[in-house]
Amino acid sequence: xxxxxxxGSGALRSSGVPTAVPxxxxxAAERRRRDRGELARATLLSxxxxxxxxxxxxxxDAAVRFELFSARLLPAPAxxxxxxxxxxxxxxxxxxxxxxxxxxxQGFVVGSLIAIAVGTLTGRSRIARGLLxxxxxxxxxxxxxxxxxxxxxxxxxxxxxxxxxxxxxxxxPVWVNTHAGIAATRDDYLRVAASLGAxxxxxxxxxxxxGALPSxxxxxxxxxxxxxxxIVASEQSGVTEGLGFRLDQARLFSQPxxxxxxxxxxxxxxxxxxxxxxxATRHTVRWAKEQS
Amino acid sequence: xxxxDITVGALAVRYxxxxxxxxxxxxxxxESGAFLAILGPSGCGKSTLLxxxxxxxxxxxxxxxxxxxxxxxxxxxxxxxxxxxxxxxxATVGSxxxxxxxxxxxxxxxxxxxxxxxxxxxGLAPEVAHKRPHELSGGMRQRVGIARAxxxxxxxxxxxxPFGALDALTRQQMQDxxxxxxERSRPTVVFVTHDVDEAIRIASSIVVxxxxxxxxxxxxxxxxxxxxxxxxxxFDDYAALRRRLHDLLHGQQAALTSGEHG
Numbered sequence: 399x400x401x402x403x404x405x406g407s408g409a410l411r412s413s414g415v416p417t418a419v420p421x422x423x424x425x426a427a428e429r430r431r432r433d434r435g436e437l438a439r440a441t442l443l444s445x446x447x448x449x450x451x452x453x454x455x456x457x458x459d460a461a462v463r464f465e466l467f468s469a470r471l472l473p474a475p476a477x478x479x480x481x482x483x484x485x486x487x488x489x490x491x492x493x494x495x496x497x498x499x500x501x502x503x504q505g506f507v508v509g510s511l512i513a514i515a516v517g518t519l520t521g522r523s524r525i526a527r528g529l530l531x532x533x534x535x536x537x538x539x540x541x542x543x544x545x546x547x548x549x550x551x552x553x554x555x556x557x558x559x560x561x562x563x564x565x566x567x568x569x570x571p572v573w574v575n576t577h578a579g580i581a582a583t584r585d586d587y588l589r590v591a592a593s594l595g596a597x598x599x600x601x602x603x604x605x606x607x608x609g610a611l612p613s614x615x616x617x618x619x620x621x622x623x624x625x626x627x628x629i630v631a632s633e634q635s636g637v638t639e640g641l642g643f644r645l646d647q648a649r650l651f652s653q654p655x656x657x658x659x660x661x662x663x664x665x666x667x668x669x670x671x672x673x674x675x676x677x678a679t680r681h682t683v684r685w686a687k688e689q690s
Numbered sequence: 691x692x693x694x695d696i697t698v699g700a701l702a703v704r705y706x707x708x709x710x711x712x713x714x715x716x717x718x719x720x721e722s723g724a725f726l727a728i729l730g731p732s733g734c735g736k737s738t739l740l741x742x743x744x745x746x747x748x749x750x751x752x753x754x755x756x757x758x759x760x761x762x763x764x765x766x767x768x769x770x771x772x773x774x775x776x777x778x779x780x781a782t783v784g785s786x787x788x789x790x791x792x793x794x795x796x797x798x799x800x801x802x803x804x805x806x807x808x809x810x811x812x813g814l815a816p817e818v819a820h821k822r823p824h825e826l827s828g829g830m831r832q833r834v835g836i837a838r839a840x841x842x843x844x845x846x847x848x849x850x851x852p853f854g855a856l857d858a859l860t861r862q863q864m865q866d867x868x869x870x871x872x873e874r875s876r877p878t879v880v881f882v883t884h885d886v887d888e889a890i891r892i893a894s895s896i897v898v899x900x901x902x903x904x905x906x907x908x909x910x911x912x913x914x915x916x917x918x919x920x921x922x923x924x925f926d927d928y929a930a931l932r933r934r935l936h937d938l939l940h941g942q943q944a945a946l947t948s949g950e951h952g
Binding site: 475584587593595605 | 764772776795841
């Protein structure tokens with residue numbers, strides 16, 4: 399005969415199903431203590447990024463106060479904030495950020511579109527690969543910044559040379575990743591599509607492209623960073639607006655506080671663009687993470 | 691010979707760089723509606739033969755015809771269930787099956803019902819349609835693979851060791867499913883396996899491939915259906931058929947091994 403188990407014993411009921419038992423007060427207290435510990439750890443972890451920034455600013459301020467660096471080289475945080483307020487009030491900070499972002503975006507869009515098209519071609523077609531890959535591989539190791547004189551020679555100092563330089567710089571990381579992603583399409587996926595009688599277009603849009611998407615997005619993310627680097631380099635001449643131009647002006651007129659404001663703005667614009675892109679696209683490639 | 695037969699004549703397949711053909715001088719006729727198992731030791735060319743039937747691999751010499759027409763490439767009338775799980779990981783189960791229907795240009799309005807019908811036919815719950823492959827067990831994924839291969843009602847179903855990676859119980863359930871689907875609509879099934887009991891349980895006839903890439907024997911399976919896994923040993927002819935197949939396989943395996951070392 400199976401007797402009913404004592405309450406809270408944790409034994410099986412006669413049905414054979416294990417049941418939850420009430421916690422003793424000591425166990426409940428232990429549980430509450432553990433929960434509090436976990437909450438404190440989680441709060442500390444989420445506060446760490448802000449904490450690290452505060453530490454950097456305090457260290458920076460201390461370095462200036464104790465004159466570890468000359469004020470001509472390293473302005474105090476308060477000076478930088480003051481310069482930022484000034485640049486914000488006179489409208490230059492916003493106008494420069496928008497101008498640089500617009501140029502970077504134009505170069506990014508043009509360079510990415512060409513790179514995705516060429517990467518698809520070289521990734522899928524052996525003829526296209528044979529024709530295009532040698533040239534691209536020879537041009538690829540040349541740092542895009544080294545092409546600034548050539549861009550000016552070909553396109554002058556106006557917007558065209560900036561677009562050329564940025565597009566070219568964005569092209570390579572996006573092409574390499576698109577090519578790799580497209581070329582790595584699993585043979586058995588292609589066999590599935592072929593055995594089901596799928597057209598080339600359907601196979602491309604529903605098999606090749608989604609499979610390559612994680613790699614393409616990695617290339618695009620690298621392209622965002624490259625476009626910002628190159629826009630600063632190309633704005634050093636031929637423009638009167640843009641963070642690169644303002645940086646150069648700050649250097650010329652020995653205004654380290656303004657220089658730091660421009661660097662900060664570049665960092666913020668870059669981080670924002672990167673995070674916006676990441677957040678907008680991450681759901682489309684969630685499967686790659688889940689699969690691994 | 692009827693309209694849906696598959697005929698393989700003097701087939702030889704030699705991969706580039708290989709010192710000998712994987713399949714050599716193979717002749718085989720598979721009648722329409724047959725359930726044929728292809729048995730053989732690893733490396734004897736079973737999967738290559740299936741890939742030739744699917745149209746993925748071109749014969750070096752010889753011919754393959756289906757319904758009197760030469761097989762020159764993959765085709766919708768020959769569905770394939772692969773050894774590995776090859777569902778598209780970025781798509782839901784419904785979209786994976788829907789891909790087959792889109793490939794066959796089935797109108798959008800009909801696709802939803804057809805997907806539900808196929809999911810039910812392979813014994814899965816309707817809500818599975820919204821899941822992604824990584825959320826499913828190995829057996830469930832293979833069921834989806836079968837549903838996708840069956841989506842356009844192929845006349846031939848080519849299966850390349852589809853249950854090799856599954857546990858014993860799931861494998862038996864999958865064998866039952868394939869037999870049930872075959873009995874329902876009688877497509878020609880060509881099922882590659884290295885498992886003697888699996889071949890005996892499901893197939894109407896069994897081909898054993900030899901170590902030179904030809905056919906060592908082609909036996910018909912005398913066991914009546916249904917053939918429950920737990921009672922396979924109770925059939926009169928089971929032990930003799932099993933012994934015969936094992937002897938053939940061991941002989942070919944020994945010849946293949948000595949050939950590799952010789």
